[in-house]
Amino acid sequence: MSASISLTPPNFASLEQALKHYFGYEQFRPGQRQIIEAALQKQDLLVIMPTGGGKSLCFQLPALLQPGLTVVVSPLIALMQDQVQALQDNGIGATFLNSSLSAAETRQREASVFRGEVKLLYVAPERLLGDRFLPLLDQINARVGVTAFAIDEAHCVSEWGHDFRPEYRQLRTLRDRYPEVPVLALTATATDRVRQDIVAQLELNQPVVHVASFNRQNLYYEVRLKPRGAYSELLQFVQQTPGSGIIYCLSRRRVDELTAQLQRDGIAALPYHAGLDDQTRRENQIRFIRDDVRVMVATVAFGMGINKPDVRFVVHYDAPRNLEGYYQESGRAGRDGEAARCILFFGYGDIKTAEYLIDQKPDPNEQRIARQQLRQVIDYAEGTDCRRRIQLGYFGERFEGGCNNCDNCLHPQPIEDWTIEAQKFLSCVARCREKFGMNHIIDVLRGSKNQKVMQYRHNELSTYGIGKDRTADMWRTLGRSLLHQGLVAETTDGFPVLRLNALSWEVLRKQRSVAIAVPRAVDEMETTSSTRAEIEVLFGRLRHLRKQLADEQSVPPYVVFADSSLKLMAQLQPQTLEQFSKISGVGSHKLKQYGDRFIAEIRAYRQEQGLTLLPLVAPSTRPVPAPPPSTASAASPTHLLTLELHQQGCSPADIAEKRNLRLSTIYDHLGILIESGHPINVTELVPVERQQQICHAIQTVGDDSLRSIRDKLGETFDYNEIRLVRAAWRRSLDPAPNSGLE
Known part of the structure; x- marks a missing residue:
């Protein structure tokens, strides 16, 4: 394979440096780094990562760090066009070939591929497997080199998937034609059966399988x-x-x-x-x-x-x-x-x-x-x-x-201990030989004389009628809660039958208690209406500027900058290009393309508000308390914003509300700031006696695992206070934690 025409990828000291250069982000999302490392080692991959988890970057960044061309198979024209548009706006060589192009446009894009100007080529499966395209791909492979095939929406390969497409089945021919080229299969959702089918149909070779959590915390x-x-x-x-x-x-x-x-x-x-x-x-x-x-x-x-x-x-x-x-x-x-x-x-x-x-x-x-x-x-x-x-x-x-x-x-409902009721419920499931659904179990518990109960002689069971003191709705609430907590199982083949599991037996043997949220009566429920704070004035102005720039280029606004980047701009208000480059989502290309326009808008806003304007030529920083020189790189701008609000007297809960973040995230920020050497008085957040108990637990079990520390302390301690004390403990052991690091 010759790569004489392909562009030579730049060298970076770390993957994070490459991430910042191309996409403007400081750190990877969970799982991304490991997937990218495997891709760079030319391993086959199966990636199951929910929407919003960052699947695309898992094949886009490796494509930019290797010589040659990565071919991306996508079934949706709108999706491939959007992704290509976003890549091009980051200054990345990407294009697509699909039915929306004229013959002249197609030839023009093919020529740019042969010139080595394209790193990612998006195609639909129908075109990829066409009589004309495969010979063309052979030429590209000979002259430029095909680095990898990325199969997006890979669940379409499987007839057990929710969007099966027969043409995807034919993609296995890629393995026969290009046996040395690695294949990356990616999708948002796939059951175990679908995963196995994807591996078999695409003939993935001992793939690295990554299944991310389905939890979308935001x-x-x-x-x-x-x-x-x-x-x-x-x-x-x-x-x-x-x-x-x-x-x-x-x-x-x-x-x-x-x-x-x-x-x-x-x-x-x-x-x-x-x-x-x-x-x-x-x-x-x-x-x-x-x-x-x-x-x-x-x-x-x-x-x-x-x-x-x-x-x-x-x-x-x-x-x-x-x-x-x-x-x-x-x-x-x-x-x-x-x-x-x-x-x-x-x-x-x-x-x-x-x-x-x-x-x-x-x-x-x-x-x-x-x-x-x-x-x-x-x-x-x-x-x-x-x-x-x-x-x-x-x-x-x-x-x-x-x-x-x-x-x-x-807005939780009142929590009550229903361990005894749970034991009655699970005992009834056992005595009915785990062959019936929830409604039947409730009928037996409440002493119903309906035909089904009498037919199976369940009126003769010891659990018959022992739940008359609770309404059917209350038993149903308990049954649902047991299912949701994993304390009982249920079949999913269309016949919902309750089955006991290991946790069920822990409840029955009095080794586990059961607490459930009990709904209030309707007349006790509070009527609330969700209200959200108005969007900040500067954020609105930056959105307006983003829309104007997007319209000038005929691209969607999010291609210019994500909302998250605009929020950071509104919060941190960078006034120089150096400051602007620190914003998450601002890569080298976007800094040159948009930096001056957004800085001008921010400075105009500050001038109207009578706020201090910094000299444009001075490499200054945002006016927050300066961290020690040795630890300046340990805390990001978002951490420093939390620090500023903390030093204004805001509690962690207040900061979480102001920043629209989870409370645990704010405690994470504070922990990082403490370890980085920023002046935070832990005693203001955690009483001295509790600090002493936490420190004693750390001395006993070590500081590696928050869970181990909490298990030692018991449930009266929460992870947030443990996190802060552990940070202070680590800081006390190493007064200059960044010393010796480059």
């Missing part, structure tokens, strides 16, 4: 009851929540009606559904992506392949058909990692509609599975446990504790 989940006047509540939510949003409806008619209502009430909204012609759908999609309109009202057909990372809210105005669909659709919010809100309006009228649609299915097996999926949606909506725990449990991922970023965690 998403807030909430379920609201859907009263008759639900539209007024929806309108208020949209008016009070800044940024772009998607509202999902089940029917085309509901989409059109809701769009018209929002437009009458002054909301810039457009519809999207299969009843619109292709041109209208395409135009509406482009206007939404480019922030010409704020809200898209759509059926679930909208969203696949939409590479818009700054969607700030997703509302399901109708109940979703299943939890997997809900996870995927709500997951289109906050793909940039910034805070976003996912609201589900739940009404029992929607359930009747869903049941009617299920009854229309001709296949009894499909009906049975659809009913179980619908019941799981109802369990989610009515559940009192952490929403995130319920969702992740659906995907087989265990989640301990609460997320503190859902309605059930932030």
Whole structure:
């Protein structure tokens, strides 16, 4: 393979340096670094990483660090065009070949590939496997070199996947034709069965398999009851929540009606559904992506392949058909990692509609599975446990504790010890020989004399009637909570049968207690309305500038800068190019392309507000307390902003609210600042006697694991205070933690 024409990749001291140069980010997201290292070692890879986890960067950065061309297979024209646009705006050689191009444009792009000007070439599977393209690819491989094949949306390979495409099956011919070229398969969701099918169909060679957590920590989940006047509540939510949003409806008619209502009430909204012609759908999609309109009202057909990372809210105005669909659709919010809100309006009228649609299915097996999926949606909506725990449990991922970023965690129902009731419930499951579902178990517990109970002679069991003191709804709440906590299992083949597991037996043997959130009576429930702070003036001005620059180049605004970068600009207010280069998302190319314009806007704002202006030529820093010289690199700008608010007297909770971050994130910042040598008095945050107990535990078990320290201390201590004391402990052992490091 000759690489004589390909561009020689620049040398970087570290992967992080390359990340900052090309994409403007200081550090990798979880899992990215390990995947990229494996890709650079030319290993086959299977990457399962949820939407917003940063899958694309896992093949884009290795492509830039190696000679030759990386071919990216993508099934969606809109998605490949968006990704190429974003790469080009970062000064990266990327292009696509698809049916939207003329013959002349295609020849022009092929020529640029042969000149070595392209590092990433996006193609659809149909074109890749075409009679004309494969010989062309042979020539490219001979002259430029094919570095890797990246198969995006790899679940399309499997007939067990949710979007099977037969042409993807033929991609195995790449392995036969180019046996030495590594293959990277990437997708957002895949069951174990689908993963095995992907490996087999693409003939991956001993692939490194990376399955990331499905936990999207930046998403807030909430379920609201859907009263008759639900539209007024929806309108208020949209008016009070800044940024772009998607509202999902089940029917085309509901989409059109809701769009018209929002437009009458002054909301810039457009519809999207299969009843619109292709041109209208395409135009509406482009206007939404480019922030010409704020809200898209759509059926679930909208969203696949939409590479818009700054969607700030997703509302399901109708109940979703299943939890997997809900996870995927709500997951289109906050793909940039910034805070976003996912609201589900739940009404029992929607359930009747869903049941009617299920009854229309001709296949009894499909009906049975659809009913179980619908019941799981109802369990989610009515559940009192952490929403995130319920969702992740659906995907087989265990989640301990609460997320503190859902309605059930932030506004919890009263917690009660229901260990005895749980033992009764699980004992009844055992005595019914683990062959029945939840409703039957509740009937036995409450002493029902219905036909099914009497038929199986379950009225003769010792657990018959021992639960008469609780209502059926209360037993159902317990049963759901046991499922959500993993204390009992349930089959998922359309016949929802309860089964005991190892944790169930711990409860029955009195080795584990059970606490559940008990719903208040309806008349005791508090009526709350979610309000969000108005967007800051400077952030609004920077968004306006971003939109202006994007329109000048005919690109979506997020291609210029992500919301997260604009927020940091508004918070840190860089006034020089040196300061601006430190903003996350500002790479070398964007610094040159946009730096002066954004700095001018920030300086104009500061001048209008009567704030200090720094000399443009001086390499100055933001006016926050300066860290010790030896530790300056240990804390990033976001950490320093937390430090400034702390020194203004804000509590960690106040800082979390002001910055719209999780409380645990603020404690992480404070811990890093303490270890870096910044002046933070731990005694103001953790009482001296508790510090002493934590230090004693660290001396006993070491400082490597927060969990080990907490296990030693007991549940009366929380991880946040342990994190701060451990940071101070480490700092005391090494007064100059960065000494000796380059």
